Amino acid sequence: MTLTDPEPDVAPAVARETTHHGPDHLVLSEHPVFRRFWYAVCFTDDVADGPVERTVLGQELVLWRPEPGSAVSAAWNRCAHRDAPLSMGWVKDCHLVCPYHGWEWDAEGRTQRIPQFPTAPHPTKSGLTMVRAQERYGMVWVCLADDAEGGPVADIPPVPQYAAPGWxxxxxxxxxxxxxxxxxxxxxxxxxxxxxxxxxxxxxxxxxxxxxxxxxxxxxxxxxxxxxxxxxxxxxxxxxxxxxxxxxxxxxxxxxxxxxxxxxxxxxxxxxxxxxxxxxxxxxxxxxxxxxxxxxxxxxxxxxxxxxxxxxxxxxxxxxxxxxxxxxxxxxxxxxxxxxxxxxxxxxxxxxxxxxxxx
Ligand code: FES
Ligand SMILES: [Fe+2]
The missing domain is CATH 3.90.380.10 (Naphthalene 1,2-dioxygenase Alpha Subunit; Chain A, domain 1)
Structure with a gap:
């Protein structure tokens, strides 16, 4: 559909009275719908050695590769134990390691090791809060909305020229x-x-x-x-x-x-x-x-x-x-x-x- 006349063109006095159905100002954090889209957070090469930190819609995230060349994992950048920022940690033996007390998680955020008492059962809430992540167009994309929120509402947009012949x-x-x-x-x-x-x-x-x-x-x-x-x-x-x-x-x-x-x-x-x-x-x-x-x-x-x-x-x-x-x-x-x-x-x-x- 072609938009023929979005608003009066050159008459501010009239435009200022145009009816409107929404908030006067848009504040992203007031609208959970924005969590349901994919956003690029870094280039794929940015996630190489060790975890990196990014923030999307006010949510701090940690991104890491469990091993070189593997898919990127993404989670909230906060340890369930004592809230340390996991981006200060490192990757060892395919596990993300917390910098505070050394707890370890696998690519899916499941707790794999608590070094102080390695044979004790892991606390039920010790796993990471994972976030959907994927790589496309040389970038890492995340969507904050979890299943309870309905997940992504749209796919990453197509770019037909990317890696196409002649481009x-x-x-x-x-x-x-x-x-x-x-x-x-x-x-x-x-x-x-x-x-x-x-x-x-x-x-x-x-x-x-x-x-x-x-x-x-x-x-x-x-x-x-x-x-x-x-x-x-x-x-x-x-x-x-x-x-x-x-x-x-x-x-x-x-x-x-x-x-x-x-x-x-x-x-x-x-x-x-x-x-x-x-x-x-x-x-x-x-x-x-x-x-x-x-x-x-x-x-x-x-x-x-x-x-x-x-x-x-x-x-x-x-x-x-x-x-x-x-x-x-x-x-x-x-x-x-x-x-x-x-x-x-x-x-x-x-x-x-x-x-x-x-x-
Ligand atoms: S705060 Fe992460 S292991 Fe203690
Ligand atoms: Fe510009």
Whole structure:
């Protein structure tokens, strides 16, 4: 379904009175539904020697490989004995070892050894609280919701270009933001900011005019098509146009497919993960149709490193709450995708949107 008119376009006074069915601001921790999605927490290579620590939706996690090359295990980062952070521990003989009193667990979080009295029965609550984990696209993904909560409500989104013929993979890195995950998604579907926030890299404030974007609801969230004039692309200077099809897989995964006039295609896989109510991270991987010889991966990463920092400098200064109610802001013609995003979040937290059901 094509969204024909998400909200009044250029009349803030009217927009501020638009009816709205949801909370005024979205606070992630108030809505358990967010626990039911998969989030990328690190790159697969980050879990090598010893356990690592990550936080998702305020929940501290420990991630480890019971042996080199085995699947990643994930659990709450808190020992059932005396609450030590298990990420301070180590892996020995395929067991995760607690750094405080040396209790040991296997890949499924079952207690295997209590060294002070090795032959005594294990206390019933000594096992780890495990979390679903899997690896895809060179990243480790977790879903916090356990069976009692219904488990995942959607699969990890498909990325057909990943490892496909004619495409190369350029793994990038994680960037940290002191803003909500919603603010970061909104920023990535906001063509109007490029000319200004990125004026030192690929934007030009004197060339800010846009053509109207398409915005379309889908079964996974929405997609938007836009064309943005830019002054450069990774490793190259020279004005061109980015034609982008941006998919937003609710709540926070993005697939940006950019085509340049010379035919080069550049996909940005943006896995945005909420750390807590006020912080998020993005794990980014790029897929390209050219070769390393034509454009070195180092150039692409260097470009995106600056671009992400430019966004962070602005986004980190936004107020903590993410506004859902249209009356809280003014909206213009360039904000159609942003307005639909806010509407979908409102539908998600009020049970009016279900993944896979669509428009
Ligand atoms: S706190 Fe972990 S073994 Fe005691
Ligand atoms: Fe940006």
């Amino acid at each position: 190369r993979v350029v793994p990038e890195r994680q960037w940290d933001f002191a803003c909500t995950a919603m603010h970061l998604v909104e920023n990535n579907v906001d063509p109007g900011h490029v000319a200004f926030v990125h004026r030192a890299t690929f934007g030009n404030p004197d060339n800010a005019e846009l053509t109207e974007a398409d915005v379309e609801r889908t079964a996974y969230g929405f997609l938007t098509r836009n064309e943005v004039p830019v002054e450069s692309r990774p490793g190259e200077v020279g004005a061109t146009v980015r034609s982008t099809v941006a998919q937003v897989h609710l709540p926070f995964f993005m697939h940006l497919h950019i085509t340049y006039p010379d035919g080069l295609q550049h996909v940005m896989l943006k896995a945005i993960t909420p750390v807590d109510d006020e912080h998020c991270v993005i794990l980014q991987t790029v897929l390209r149709t050219d070769s390393e010889a034509e454009r070195p991966a180092a150039d692409i990463l260097a470009f995106d490193d600056v671009v992400e920092q430019e966004d962070a400098t602005l986004l980190d200064r936004l107020p903590a709450g993410f506004p859902l109610a249209p009356r809280l802001n003014a909206h213009a013609k360039a904000d159609r995708a942003s307005l639909l995003l806010r509407r979908l979040y409102a539908e998600l937290v009020t049970g009016r949107w279900t993944p896979g059901v669509g428009a």
